[in-house]
Amino acid sequence: MASETYKDQVLPKAGVDYGELRRNAMGLPSAFAMSVAFISPTIGIVFISALLASVAGAAAPLAFIVGSLAMACTAYSLAQFAGRIPSAGVLYSCVAKTFGVSTGFVMGAVLMVAYLVVSPLNTDLFGGFISPIIKGWTGVSIPWWVLLIFINLVAAVLAWYSVHRSMQFDLALLTGEILIVGTLLIVALAHAGASGQLPRAFTPSASPTGWHGISLAFVFTVFAFFGWESSTTIAEELHLPRRAVPIALIGSVLLAGAWFVFGTYSVTVGYGHTHIAALAGATNPVNTLAQRLIGGWYVTLTDLAAISALTGVIIAIHNANFRLLYSLGRERVLPNLLAKTHRKYQTPHLAIIAFTIFGIVSGLFFGLLWGPVPAFGYLGYFTGLFIAVVYFMADVGIIFYMWRKARSEFSWLKHGLIPAIGGVVMVFAFYKTVVPLPTGVTRPMPFIFVGIVVLSALAAIIIKRRNASTLSLLGQVVFVESEKALPEALVHEASGDDPITG
Numbered sequence: 236m237a238s239e240t241y242k243d244q245v246l247p248k249a250g251v252d253y254g255e256l257r258r259n260a261m262g263l264p265s266a267f268a269m270s271v272a273f274i275s276p277t278i279g280i281v282f283i284s285a286l287l288a289s290v291a292g293a294a295a296p297l298a299f300i301v302g303s304l305a306m307a308c309t310a311y312s313l314a315q316f317a318g319r320i321p322s323a324g325v326l327y328s329c330v331a332k333t334f335g336v337s338t339g340f341v342m343g344a345v346l347m348v349a350y351l352v353v354s355p356l357n358t359d360l361f362g363g364f365i366s367p368i369i370k371g372w373t374g375v376s377i378p379w380w381v382l383l384i385f386i387n388l389v390a391a392v393l394a395w396y397s398v399h400r401s402m403q404f405d406l407a408l409l410t411g412e413i414l415i416v417g418t419l420l421i422v423a424l425a426h427a428g429a430s431g432q433l434p435r436a437f438t439p440s441a442s443p444t445g446w447h448g449i450s451l452a453f454v455f456t457v458f459a460f461f462g463w464e465s466s467t468t469i470a471e472e473l474h475l476p477r478r479a480v481p482i483a484l485i486g487s488v489l490l491a492g493a494w495f496v497f498g499t500y501s502v503t504v505g506y507g508h509t510h511i512a513a514l515a516g517a518t519n520p521v522n523t524l525a526q527r528l529i530g531g532w533y534v535t536l537t538d539l540a541a542i543s544a545l546t547g548v549i550i551a552i553h554n555a556n557f558r559l560l561y562s563l564g565r566e567r568v569l570p571n572l573l574a575k576t577h578r579k580y581q582t583p584h585l586a587i588i589a590f591t592i593f594g595i596v597s598g599l600f601f602g603l604l605w606g607p608v609p610a611f612g613y614l615g616y617f618t619g620l621f622i623a624v625v626y627f628m629a630d631v632g633i634i635f636y637m638w639r640k641a642r643s644e645f646s647w648l649k650h651g652l653i654p655a656i657g658g659v660v661m662v663f664a665f666y667k668t669v670v671p672l673p674t675g676v677t678r679p680m681p682f683i684f685v686g687i688v689v690l691s692a693l694a695a696i697i698i699k700r701r702n703a704s705t706l707s708l709l710g711q712v713v714f715v716e717s718e719k720a721l722p723e724a725l726v727h728e729a730s731g732d733d734p735i736t737g
Contacts, residue, residue, distance in 0.1 A: 256561070257398070257581035259474045265402035266466040266473055266483035267490075272405045272551040273462025274491045277412045277544035280420075280498040281521050281537075283459050287499060289515035291452035293433055293508045294442035296500040298449045302456030303492025308657035309626045310463060310488040312633045314481035315649070317467050325467040330628050333636040337695040342628055343568055344691035349621035350556050353461070354590075355598035356614035357552060358383045361545045362598075363607030368538050379607045383598045386546065390553035391591040396580055398472055401550055408547040413494075415540040416521065420498055422528050423505030433508045436500055441508070450667065457664045458619045459495065463487045464629075465551055468558040553590065560586040605676065616668070616677045620684040623665040630658035 287295035316329040326346050331339020362379030370376050393401040435441045442448035466483040470476040505524045506514040517523055521541075525533040561583035564573025577584040601610040637650040645651075669681045 256471045260399045260472040262474050263479045266479045268402045268406040270463045270466040270487035272547040273465040275544050275548040276491045276494045279459045284502045285517045287452045291448045292443045293436050296436045296496050298452035299456050299495040305660035306460045307488050308653045310484045312654040313629045314484045317480040318477045329632050333632040340695040341691040352618045354594045355601050358598040359602045359607040360611040387594045390550045405547045405550050408543040412540040412543040415536050420501035424501040427504045454664050454667045465555040468555040556590050557586045617680045623661050627661035630654040
């Protein structure tokens with residue numbers, strides 16, 4: 236654990252000032268399950284394939300290839316940080332260590348908003364999507380808000396007793412949904428509609444507007460990956476986190492990317508490239524293909540796969556949020572009560588209670604305001620604004636971090652070109668999200684985003700002026716496996732000493 240002092244400031248001690256998470260509770264499969272379940276590749280195929288077809292036409296698979304490669308660059312950037320800073324709050328810790336605690340504070344606020352909003356986003360969809368399915372199966376009408384409360388409580392109970400069991404459950408759900416949807420995609424690929432295979436789906440010519448349509452679809456592909464970074468939040472509970480987290484980060488992006496490309500191509504040829512308009516207008520293209528190619532009984536299975544995917548993503552999201560609140564509480568950005576852990580289970584039980592209450596209240600609020608299914612789209616747009624900035628800072632951060640603090644290890648390829656590509660992609664994605672400005676419900680959201688960033692920056696300035704030591708813990712409380720296994724620079728960093736300034 237981090238040293239007791241940092242530049243004359245006393246760092247909190249595990250078990251005294253904050254609770255310690257259970258070490259070695261999980262392995263690499265759980266890290267993969269966390270990231271892949273958060274991405275939820277099945278939801279990507281069910282809910283995004285039609286959206287991609289509406290802007291990129293039959294070239295949707297190409298858009299996912301470009302998006303996957305670009306996202307892999309950002310995953311590589313964060314993986315390098317995760318290998319050096321195995322903390323539940325690595326996404327803002329890396330910024331704090333690179334650009335200072337004030338910038339880290341702002342990034343922590345941006346990340347917190349993104350992760351907080353993604354909960355009601357998915358729980359609203361859970362209730363709104365599953366309620367009519369249950370009524371169709373049984374004739375019993377269960378209100379969406381009852382299902383929303385139910386799934387929040389399920390995620391809380393699983394996380395309360397054991398993050399390991401929670402991730403095992405997630406992995407089982409993930410395996411089941413992939414088998415069901417994967418089988419359908421293989422059948423669709425073999426059937427290939429009435430138009431046959433379409434090799435040009437991997438070229439811009441398949442898009443009705445060429446690269447312009449692909450660029451519009453590309454934005455959706457970037458946001459389809461949201462959540463791949465979530466395995467960083469369980470770093471302190473993993474066996475050999477400096478190895479497991481980077482593998483999970485990069486591996487989850489590559490695996491999800493391959494699935495998305497395969498899935499969008501199979502759906503495209505399953506419909507037939509002469510019927511792209513029908514695909515673009517489909518509310519659930521997977522169910523349509525299941526009905527047409529296999530039969531009504533398989534529609535039931537694909538509905539079960541979608542329910543499994545929504546359950547898995549909510550469990551992953553909530554586990555990530557529990558640990559984000561724990562980490563921010565440990566570093567005094569939020570009340571330090573959130574950093575307490577259960578004496579028996581060593582889980583962040585107070586953070587679990589706090590976030591579950593928030594998840595239920597916020598989900599009900601947005602669901603009643605806009606309707607549960609529309610809330611998914613509106614909040615998804617809002618979340619995308621924040622996460623694009625977080626990813627951009629991870630890309631830029633590794634460049635400056637390695638140049639300033641580990642110059643002897645700096646590589647122009649690993650710490651220069653690759654992160655730069657990822658950073659440019661995130662800027663492009665953000666730009667295409669806000670230009671032109673959206674209309675309707677989402678129109679004020681870019682301005683709300685700017686307001687939150689400005690208020691966070693002002694808060695950081697005021698806090699530092701009132702008490703310069705208040706933010707001194709931000710990014711400094713990190714888990715160290717074994718100082719003997721670390722480079723000298725990292726030993727100094729873990730102990731709180733800057734290897735450059737001392």
